Amino acid sequence: METAKKLGIWMDHANAHLIEYTEPMVTKIVTSKFTDAEREESLERSERIMHNKEKHDDSEYYKEIGEVIRNYDEILLFGPTDAKTELLNILKKNHLFSKIKFEIKKSDKMTENQEHAFVKDYFSKE
Secondary structure, three states: OOOOOEEEEEEOOOEEEEEEOOOOOOEEEEEOOOOHHHHHHHHHHOHHHHHHHHHHHHHHHHHHHHHHHOOOOEEEEEEOOOHHHHHHHHHHOOHHHOOOEEEEEEOOOOOHHHHHHHHHHHHHOO
16 A cells, blocks of 8 residues: 655745655745735735735745645645635645645744644644
């Protein structure tokens, strides 16, 4: 029987830390292109422009994370914001992700070691 590929993702709206459940664990970081500077610049022009830019950049950010997720069987999404729920709602609409098991957990901001421990603790209980 093939071992399930497992991935933990700590995320907020700016960064996603993708942590493969392997030994040793390695973190890959995906960063949203919608930065605070970009938010200020587009807000100066118009609030509508800012929201459109943010929505477009969020879509690209979630798409980039989704490309990585497609290669895994089990995903743990955790973090302090609603970004994890937004990502899951987008992925559930796509049949490519229908066979992947997802779990969402609330967590605070963490160090890399805390993230690794959180992922290890979650997947080792299964």
